[in-house]
Amino acid sequence: MNNTKAKDLNKLFRSKGFNPVLGNIYQQQEYWINWYRGKVDGFHNTVMKNAEGMSISIEKPSLQMAKKVSEDVSSLLFNEKVQLLVNDETAQAVLDKVLLDNNFTDEMSNFVELTCVYGTGVIVEYKAEGETKLNFLFGDKLIVIDYDNTTIKEIAVIQEFVYDKNKYNH
Secondary structure (H helix, E strand, O other): HHHHHHHHHHHHHHHHOOEOOOOOOOHHHHHHHHHHHHOOOOEEEEEEEOOOEEEEEEEOOOOOOHHHHHHHHHHHHHOOOOOOOOOOHHHHHHHOOOOOOOOHHHHHHHHHHHHHHHEEEEEEEEOOOEEEEEEEHHHHHHHEEEEEOOEEEEEEEEEEEEEOOEEEEE
């Protein structure tokens, strides 16, 4: 989320009586995602002088260590050995179906990895066409609008879309 959009949303939520938490988190998330991707301006792309004194652009190779660390943490927190269990057989069957229908194991592995990068994320459960769906959202699409000390009580989910060549935020 860019600075202008964050400031506009901050004004909107404050006018509605909320106290959003913004700070510089979105700039930090952009910085973190660049390290994750292995391309950080000013580090991987630099200008050096050659022996003749001419400036040349150099792109340093990347080890993508931020991605590797995120993958390793993700595999420790969630892997194929994790089981979600319910004491009731009927409820377990419903849960298993919801998880299977939403490709939960693969999505959750990716989700945990990217929440390491963004610093936060949420899984939103909703109904669509009579079925339970799960939407995995990362920190760049969330604004905390109510909290009590370290407990988040309410969030706003920012959805960006294009309609008739115009960009909208919902």
